[in-house]
Structure formats: structure tokens, C-alpha cells
Amino acid sequence: MTQRIEIIRPDDWHLHLRDGAMLKAVLPRSAGTFGRAIIMPNLKPPVRSLDDLRAYRRRIEAATPAASRFRPLMTLYLTEETDPGEIAQGAASGELTAVKLYPAGATTNSDAGVKDMSRVAGVLAAMEKADIPLLVHGEVNDPTVDIFDREAVFIERVLAPLRRDFPGLRIVMEHITTEEGVAYASEGGDRLGATITPHHLMINRSDIFRGGIRPHLYCLPIAKREKHRLALRKAATSGDRRFFLGTDSAPHPVGAKECACGCAGVFNAPVTLPCLAQVFDEEGALDRLEAFASLNGPAFYKMAPNDDRIALIKQPPEEAVFDDVDAGPEGQVVVFRPDRPLLWSVAAG
Ligand SMILES: NC(=O)N[C@@H](CC(=O)O)C(=O)O
Ligand SMILES: [Zn+2]
Numbered sequence: 001m002t003q004r005i006e007i008i009r010p011d012d013w014h015l016h017l018r019d020g021a022m023l024k025a026v027l028p029r030s031a032g033t034f035g036r037a038i039i040m041p042n043l044k045p046p047v048r049s050l051d052d053l054r055a056y057r058r059r060i061e062a063a064t065p066a067a068s069r070f071r072p073l074m075t076l077y078l079t080e081e082t083d084p085g086e087i088a089q090g091a092a093s094g095e096l097t098a099v100k101l102y103p104a105g106a107t108t109n110s111d112a113g114v115k116d117m118s119r120v121a122g123v124l125a126a127m128e129k130a131d132i133p134l135l136v137h138g139e140v141n142d143p144t145v146d147i148f149d150r151e152a153v154f155i156e157r158v159l160a161p162l163r164r165d166f167p168g169l170r171i172v173m174e175h176i177t178t179e180e181g182v183a184y185a186s187e188g189g190d191r192l193g194a195t196i197t198p199h200h201l202m203i204n205r206s207d208i209f210r211g212g213i214r215p216h217l218y219c220l221p222i223a224k225r226e227k228h229r230l231a232l233r234k235a236a237t238s239g240d241r242r243f244f245l246g247t248d249s250a251p252h253p254v255g256a257k258e259c260a261c262g263c264a265g266v267f268n269a270p271v272t273l274p275c276l277a278q279v280f281d282e283e284g285a286l287d288r289l290e291a292f293a294s295l296n297g298p299a300f301y302k303m304a305p306n307d308d309r310i311a312l313i314k315q316p317p318e319e320a321v322f323d324d325v326d327a328g329p330e331g332q333v334v335v336f337r338p339d340r341p342l343l344w345s346v347a348a349g
């Protein structure tokens with residue numbers, strides 16, 4: 001008989017939906033599976049004020065398929081000009097779920113990010129007071145630091161001092177990619193969480209260069225050595241409540257990926273659950289998939305888990321899940337495809 005498991009409907013605690021034609025094209029791929037998602041604010045221009053946030057939320061709601069109960073959880077993009085007053089206001093109204101820190105220049109659309117952490121101390125204090133979590137893209141943007149070391153150096157130079165200065169602030173280390181990230185999150189207590197992506201559980205840095213350069217496996221933070229992938233798999237499948245799913249599904253038009261200076265970002269939303277089920281099955285940990293995908297995230301964010309369930313079956317997904325997504329005038333988006341066949345799919349209905 002086909003193996004089948006049921007889990008509480010998962011959430012995605014790190015998602016890029018973009019805007020316009022791209023938003024309309026990619027949103028249904030997440031809204032069909034996930035109950036909620038933390039919406040990344042790195043639009044061009046970024047989501048910098050509560051007015052921007054409300055307008056973006058309305059555009060997302062307008063693009064959500066009518067039958068879906070998908071709920072976007074909105075974030076602000078932290079800049080050196082962010083108004084601490086807006087934090088208190090957004091927290092009180094419930095419109096603001098979290099604030100995102102991009103070190104300036106560290107990743108896609110991060111130019112408006114933070115150069116000097118001392119300039120955002122007032123905002124961080126307001127977040128600590130209102131219990132609004134800070135989500136961090138944890139890489140330094142120092143050209144003298146090797147790209148494979150930028151996460152570990154960020155922990156030392158930025159995250160550790162930040163946690164000393166704001167001990168009450170809740171922080172999520174987004175898309176961790178290293179054993180140093182896993183170790184730091186594991187020892188961090190109740191106020192620290194970490195998201196892990198499906199692709200970082202499946203690929204290492206050698207995969208990016210297997211047989212030639214593979215732009216669709218390039219994202220930031222870049223995939224690291226095999227030992228780091230193994231540490232991430234151990235953390236994700238451990239059941240430890242500090243680790244939860246953030247897909248970092250990050251669509252870019254194919255022309256922006258397959259070119260002389262390709263963008264960072266892996267679009268995995270159509271295959272997130274098949275990938276995760278496979279990883280947890282390989283690790284003999286299918287019984288802990290629900291904790292990672294559906295329970296640990298809501299617990300960190302102090303929300304109830306979703307009230308319905310989805311089923312996964314051990315049956316290869318339809319080949320059509322890998323079809324490019326057509327974002328109209330913006331172009332086609334290529335779906336993440338690991339180098340081995342996927343064995344699990346989401347059951348219909
Ligand atoms: N992860 C990525 O490689 N890219 C993200 C930005 C980010 O999450 O750092 C994007 O917006 O494209
Ligand atoms: Zn990031």
C-alpha cells in the first residue's frame with residue numbers, strides 16, 4: 001500500500017512573493033499548501049512604512065485564489081530611518097508581525113538595509129518593548145570576508161552583541177546554512193529561533209558546480225560544505241522547537257538567473273513539501289515533520305497551529321510540478337529541481 005502521512009497544515013516562515021505579475025503567478029503555489037507565510041519586504045522599493053505594508057497586504061489579498069484561506073503575515077524592512085513609533089502602532093493593531101534586518105548589500109534588494117547597527121537602536125528598543133521579533137539575514141557584507149564564512153562572522157560580529165544589548169528582543173536567524181548557525185541557535189534559549197530552507201537540506205556547495213555552473217541552485221546565503229548540510233538536516237529533523245520551516249522561496253525571471261551576473265534566489269514553493277517529506281523520510285524522522293513544518297513556527301510566533309491538515313503520499317509528484325511558472329511580462333520562473341527524483345507528493349484535496 002502507498003505510504004501516507006497526515007500533518008497539521010504547514011506555514012512558511014520566510015517567503016518572497018514579489019509584486020505585480022510575479023505575485024499573481026507565484027502566490028497560488030504557496031497558498032495551495034501553506035496556511036500562513038511571513039512575507040519578506042524586500043520589494044523595489046522596500047516595504048518601509050505601515051502604509052506600504054497595508055497597501056502590499058491588500059495586493060497580496062487581491063491575488064489570493066478565492067478558495068484559499070492563506071493569510072499573509074506582514075513585515076517591515078528595517079532602515080536607518082525606520083520610525084520607532086510605527087513599531088508600537090503596528091504591534092498594537094496586529095498588522096505588523098515582524099521586522100526584517102538586511103545588512104546593506106548582503107543580498108537581493110538589500111541596498112536600503114542597515115549599515116550601522118547603532119542607528120537602529122531606538123527601533124530595536126521599541127521592538128523589544130512591543131515583543132515584535134527581528135528577522136535577520138545573517139551575513140556580513142564585508143568584501144574581505146570569504147562568502148562561505150559570512151554567516152559565522154555575522155554571528156560573532158553582529159548577532160552576539162545585538163543579543164547582549166537587547167536581551168528581551170526575540171530574533172529569528174533566517175535561512176541558516178552552517179553548523180555554526182545550528183550550534184548558536186541550539187544554545188540560544190527561548191528568544192532565539194532559526195528557519196531552514198528545503199534546498200539547504202538537499203544541496204551542498206559542490207552541487208552548484210556539478211557538471212557546470214547551475215544558476216538555479218545559487219542563493220544567499222550560498223549552500224556550504226556537506227558537513228554543514230548534515231548539521232542542518234540533524235537540526236531540522238530533531239524536533240527541537242527552535243528550528244522551523246522558512247522556504248526562502250525566491251522567484252526571479254529566468255533571464256535574471258541565466259546571465260553573466262545572475263541573481264541569488266531559489267524558487268521552491270511548488271516542491272517544498274515533496275522535498276521535505278523526502279528529507280525526513282531519508283532521516284527516518286517522518287514523525288517529526290509536523291513539528292518542523294507546522295508546530296515550531298507558530299509556537300515561536302505565539303500563534304495557534306492551523307486548524308486543518310494535509311496529507312502526503314509516497315508517490316512521485318506529477319512532472320508538471322516542475323513546469324516553469326509563467327509570470328507574463330516578467331518572464332518564466334524555473335522551479336527548484338534536486339538532482340535525484342522526488343518520491344513524495346501532496347495528496348489532492
Ligand atoms: N535568498 C536569496 O538568495 N534571495 C532572496 C533574498 C534573501 O532572502 O536573502 C531574494 O529576495 O531573492
Ligand atoms: Zn536572506
Ligand SMILES: [Zn+2]
Pocket residue numbers: 014016040248250
Ligand atoms: Zn529570503
